[in-house]
Amino acid sequence: MRTHDFVAVGVGPFNLGLAALTADLPGLDGVFLERRPGFDWHPGLMLEGVTIQVPFLADLVTMADPTSRFSFLNYLKHTGRLYPFYIRESFYPLRAEYNAYCRWVAAQLPSIRWNTPVETVTHDGEAYLVHAAGETFRARKLVLGIGTAPRVPAVADQGPYVHSADYLPNKARLQGLDSITVVGSGQSAAEIYHDLLGEIDRHGYHLSWLTRSPRFFPMEYTKLTLEMTSPEYIRYHHALPAGTRDRLAREQRHLYKGISGDLIDAIHETLYAKSVAGPVPTTLLTGAELAGVIWDEPAQRYTLALHHAEQGRSFTAITQGLILATGYAPRVPSFLDPVRHRIRWDERGRFDVAVDYSIDAAGTEIFVQNAEEHTHSLTAPDLGMGAYRNSVIIKGLTGREVYPIERRIAFQQFGAPTAGLPRTLVTS
Structure with a gap:
């Protein structure tokens, strides 16, 4: 049986971005399984004229690889819409336009298997076996991107x-x-x-x-608040006690x-x-x-x-x-039941997600997309952080930093400084 480097389950925007960013990487063999017949993003809310809440730079790939052929700007060029978008002078794509862009990307990715619902996941001692639609896919690693319910x-x-x-x-x-x-x-x-x-x-x-x-x-769109969607804030928030993170989740809802x-x-x-x-x-x-x-x-x-x-x-x-309009909640799929013992769980039965998005006991085998709001805060559902997270996950899949991973992008710092305040800020 063929052994893939990884199997990704679910094809929403985040795993679609992973498929695009790994499509041209030599030596990396991944397959993406999706139960639906094709890509369709929030069809029940595809209201005419409604925009997404992040700028076009927050597409599937640009924040990891601005030169990617799967960028939103390249989509506009190929569909003859680049100049109209330019003249419109808005950073925010229409929701229907973003959906069409994702469909355009998905149509170019042979790694995606539509109409392939995952039934169960087992482990044979060396690799994961993903049983889906009468087939079995063997892989060393998994990426879970099933979204929220x-x-x-x-x-x-x-x-x-x-x-x-x-x-x-x-x-x-x-x-x-x-x-x-x-x-x-x-x-x-x-x-x-x-x-x-x-x-x-x-x-x-x-x-x-x-x-x-x-x-x-x-x-809240103020710039210093937007700096909370940053690698620094991810590390700061992840290091806080679980109870503090849960309290902040309630307090920060209006931010995203x-x-x-x-x-x-x-x-x-x-x-x-x-x-x-x-x-x-x-x-x-x-x-x-x-x-x-x-x-x-x-x-x-x-x-x-x-x-x-x-x-x-x-x-x-x-x-x-x-x-x-009561929102969405993360879910733990039942198909993981046979491998639950290989996964880390917190006291509330949620994935215990490491800062690098891994959830398995070894910290090298299973990664999650948008299932980590309780550990990574408002960055989890943010489309603008999808490419960053995928850069980190790709490093976990390959063992190397394929796309440069930003360590510090904010002017501010989060948490008390370990060496105290600079001398110029200390008064006698």
């Missing part, structure tokens, strides 16, 4: 709710109802609310937007799970424009936590139990449509 609060898991990941296929049905409620305060919630608000006059529903957050947090400022302004402008003709049939409410949900099948409506934390008041709301 939609998070649904246990109290809300009933009735015909729609998670934001499935919004577009359900949009027409939702707009036929007399009331729709969006729960959540991130970018997806804001995009869906704005989309439904724009067509509220045509359909006549009452539209509500509820969040437990104390306000509709904007994404907030709403773009332009979208917040666009929502307010839409509300203002519609209010000229009279009151807009919409409710926006912050500080309201979803405490319970009851689905009334005969009446075809939800009763939402809500609690306002700041006032300490509980109340209810009635709605026919319920959209849960």
Whole structure:
């Protein structure tokens, strides 16, 4: 049986970037397995005109290899869109454009095997055996890039709710109802609310937007905050105690799970424009936590139990449509069960991810993509850090630094200096 250098499971943007960065490396043999028939990035949220939240430089390869033939700029050149993109004068590609770019890259990579769901992974004493779609792939190393799964609060898991990941296929049905409620305060919630608000006059529903957050947090784009997406911050955050990291994860959510400022302004402008003709049939409410949900099948409506934390008041709301923009959560795939003993786990049953993204006991065999938010903080889901992480993983796969790995890019430093402050900052 042929033994590959590595098998990668899942082909989202991060493993697609790994496939592109390893495509032209001589002597490295990898295969990528994906259960879907082709690449499709967040199809349920492919709203017209919506952009991704990172600049075009955060494509699959550029931050590791600016000369790569798989860059976003090369895609634009090959599709005749480079000059229109230049004239547009925006760093931020459209979400549909980014998806088309990824499809363009995927179509050039014979290492990807579509329609190949992984069933189980075993180990024969020398290498991993990945059993998928009736085939067995043998490899010395694994890269797990299966992505995250939609998070649904246990109290809300009933009735015909729609998670934001499935919004577009359900949009027409939702707009036929007399009331729709969006729960959540991130970018997806804001995009869906704005989309439904724009067509509220045509359909006549009452539209509500509820969040437990104390306000509709904007994404913070200030430069010194962006320096937290850096190798230095990864090392600093990774070295903190697990309890401290978990606390920071809660405190830092608005740094990467907030709403773009332009979208917040666009929502307010839409509300203002519609209010000229009279009151807009919409409710926006912050500080309201979803405490319970009851689905009334005969009446075809939800009763939402809500609690306002700041006032300490509980109340209810009635709605026919319920959209849960409640984010995504990492998952541990069951196909790893036969090799669980080869993997490091933390006290909460999560992958114990090393700073180099390895999770196996030896620290040289299994690597993860976007399954390390609890150890690597906001850099885990950040598209702009994908190429950096892949540079580190490729070093782990090959034993050499194929793409230069940045060690320090920030002006600031994180944590207390080991030698104290410079003499010029010390007062007598």
